Amino acid sequence: xxxxxxxxxxxxxxxxxxxxxxxxxxxxxxxxxxxxxxxxxxxxxxxxxxxxxxxxxxxxxxxxxxxxxxxxxxxxxxxxxxxxxxxxxxxxxxxxxxxxxxxxxxxxxxxxxxxxxxxxxxxxxxxxxxxxxxxxxxxxxxxxxxxxxxxxxxxxxxxxxxxxxxxxxxxxxxxxxxxxxxxxxxxxxxxxxxxxxxxxxxxxxxxxxxxxxxxxxxxxxxxxxxxxxxxxxxxxxxxxxxxxxxxxxxxxxxxxxxxxxxxxxxxxxxxxxxxxxxxxxxxxxxxxxxxxxxxxxxxxxxxxxxxxxxxxxxxxxxxxxxxxxxxxxxxxxxxxxxxxxxxxxxxxxxxxxxxxxxxxxxxxxxxxxxxxxxxxxxxxxxxxxxxxxxxxxxxxxxxxxxxxxxxxxxxxxxxxxxxxxxxxxxxxxxxxxxxxxxxxxxxxxxxxxxxxxxxxxxxxxxx
Ligand code: NAD
Numbered sequence: 241x242x243x244x245x246x247x248x249x250x251x252x253x254x255x256x257x258x259x260x261x262x263x264x265x266x267x268x269x270x271x272x273x274x275x276x277x278x279x280x281x282x283x284x285x286x287x288x289x290x291x292x293x294x295x296x297x298x299x300x301x302x303x304x305x306x307x308x309x310x311x312x313x314x315x316x317x318x319x320x321x322x323x324x325x326x327x328x329x330x331x332x333x334x335x336x337x338x339x340x341x342x343x344x345x346x347x348x349x350x351x352x353x354x355x356x357x358x359x360x361x362x363x364x365x366x367x368x369x370x371x372x373x374x375x376x377x378x379x380x381x382x383x384x385x386x387x388x389x390x391x392x393x394x395x396x397x398x399x400x401x402x403x404x405x406x407x408x409x410x411x412x413x414x415x416x417x418x419x420x421x422x423x424x425x426x427x428x429x430x431x432x433x434x435x436x437x438x439x440x441x442x443x444x445x446x447x448x449x450x451x452x453x454x455x456x457x458x459x460x461x462x463x464x465x466x467x468x469x470x471x472x473x474x475x476x477x478x479x480x481x482x483x484x485x486x487x488x489x490x491x492x493x494x495x496x497x498x499x500x501x502x503x504x505x506x507x508x509x510x511x512x513x514x515x516x517x518x519x520x521x522x523x524x525x526x527x528x529x530x531x532x533x534x535x536x537x538x539x540x541x542x543x544x545x546x547x548x549x550x551x552x553x554x555x556x557x558x559x560x561x562x563x564x565x566x567x568x569x570x571x572x573x574x575x576x577x578x579x580x581x582x583x584x585x586x587x588x589x590x591x592x593x594x595x596x597x598x599x600x601x602x603x604x605x606x607x608x609x610x611x612x613x614x615x616x617x618x619x620x621x622x623x624x625x626x627x628x629x630x631x632x633x634x635x636x637x638x639x640x641x642x643x644x645x646x647x648x649x650x651x652x653x654x655x656x657x658x659x660x661x662x663x664x665x666x667x668x669x670x671x672x673x674x675x676x677x678x679x680x681x682x683x684x685x686x687x688x689x690x691x692x693x694x695x696x697x698x699x700x701x702x703x
Contacts, residue, residue, distance in 0.1 A: 243396060252423045255414060256429075259382040260382070267407075268352055280405040281373065281374065285316055291397055292307060296365075300490070300531045301530075301532035303528055311365075318370075318371045318664065322669065332350065334347050344680060344682075344685070351380070353674050355381065356432070356672055357384050363491065364491075366398070371663065371668065372668065376411075376672045378668070379668075381431070383410070383412075385402075386415075386424060388436075390534050396415075399413045399415060425448070428451040431455070433456045433663070435457075438461075438657055456660060457654075458492070463496045464611060468618030472639070476511070477508065479617075484588055485519065491642055493645055494642065496584060497593060499605070502595065502596065512590070513570075516568055524567055530588075538586070538587070539559065542559070542566055543566070547579075548579035550579075551571040551574035551592075568588045570590050581608075598623065602631060610658055611633045612634040612635070614627070614628070614635070615637050634652075650665075
């Protein structure tokens with residue numbers, strides 16, 4: 241596994257200048273060129289699937305099945321969708337017919353914004369770097385990609401592969417930590433897409449404001465799950481627990497905490513324990529199907545939250561900081577002001593908050609920032625509607641978790657503190673596209689529009 245070399249800070253503005261020259265050459269205006277680059281990106285992923293599995297195993301102890309599911313298949317699907325649809329997306333669009341305006345041929349040109357910056361986090365270092373790139377390529381932009389330094393094996397692999405498959409005058413990787421990203425953020429970009437935590441998002445947005453650069457932020461938060469006792473309990477427990485242990489809980493859309501009627505808590509926990517035993521028959525520590533936390537620092541952070549909980553740990557609780565291991569952990573009777581409710585957990589710990597009724601659950605949800613996702617498990621359409629109609633969140637999902645991020649045609653994005661802007665499919669294309677209004681007004685129209693010219697008279701506008 242090659243080690244990650246940081247990009248010299250003094251080279252960063254030169255890289256941007258090279259990409260600006262590449263963009264100004266005009267080659268990305270050609271949709272056939274964009275399709276060829278998208279195809280190359282598909283080859284990059286396909287040809288190197290095993291190497292990606294290995295790099296993710298090195299970075300996160302990630303099981304290969306999860307890398308296939310969450311990185312390879314979904315990213316390839318994004319590439320395929322953009323390849324098939326980019327010609328349609330990029331086509332000039334006529335404005336809807338209007339009797340007053342049609343003679344001027346009002347239309348919208350879809351133009352690339354220019355040279356864009358994509359900054360991504362460690363938890364899905366392929367999908368979260370290359371999916372924005374798909375949008376940028378499809379839109380005709382040049383792009384600098386900044387992978388997370390916390391997943392160094394995958395960042396090094398992408399750095400090796402990108403110039404072998406894609407046009408290096410248009411698409412480049414800059415590696416590094418805070419100093420390198422700070423330098424990137426000092427430069428003017430035509431759009432910045434940042435995926436990661438809200439603290440850094442504020443730094444990114446403040447830096448972008450200096451140049452009036454548009455920014456999209458894809459963030460996280462505490463995504464709640466509301467349980468209706470009338471749900472399909474086995475399926476609910478299986479899906480929720482899977483959403484919490486996949487990638488050891490390091491998923492922006494992971495169910496963060498569960499709101500369950502007090503009288504149903506025991507039954508729900510029993511169902512979760514059964515799922516745990518079926519997923520990890522010899523225990524999670526020795527299982528090939530369970531990832532590790534990205535760093536000792538994050539392991540320590542989550543350990544502290546577990547140590548300080550006022551709830552009762554009914555499953556797991558073991559932490560080995562040196563091994564970056566946290567057992568899947570379930571905590572019951574968690575109060576609203578608990579340590580486990582103080583921040584996004586981003587680890588395999590599931591707090592369960594008992595509630596009196598649905599209104600109580602909705603009140604608790606609304607006491608927190610708008611989450612990236614909100615999950616409801618229920619067979620009752622009125623129950624589901626009541627939750628969705630009385631809350632706000634990036635997405636509102638019934639009887640499923642996490643996988644909606646890969647669903648064709650759905651936007652991925654938060655609201656308020658969970659993010660601004662949308663990507664995936666056409667939404668990714670739109671993010672990096674300038675919708676340039678255009679019209680062409682024939683001279684004969686002044687026969688009807690002549691009244692706009694001075695000198696104005698009482699009946700100037702009576703045509
Ligand atoms: P991270 O630590 O890898 O950081 C993300 C990026 O920010 C990295 O490229 C890093 O180099 C850069 N960075 C860090 N500090 C910086 C600074 N001071 N100035 C400039 N850049 C800096 O990952 P993270 O932020 O811990 O990622 C986890 C978060 O991301 C969670 O909150 C999760 O919910 C969220 N997330 C959101 C989505 C989404 O699509 N909405 C997807 C995945 C993760």
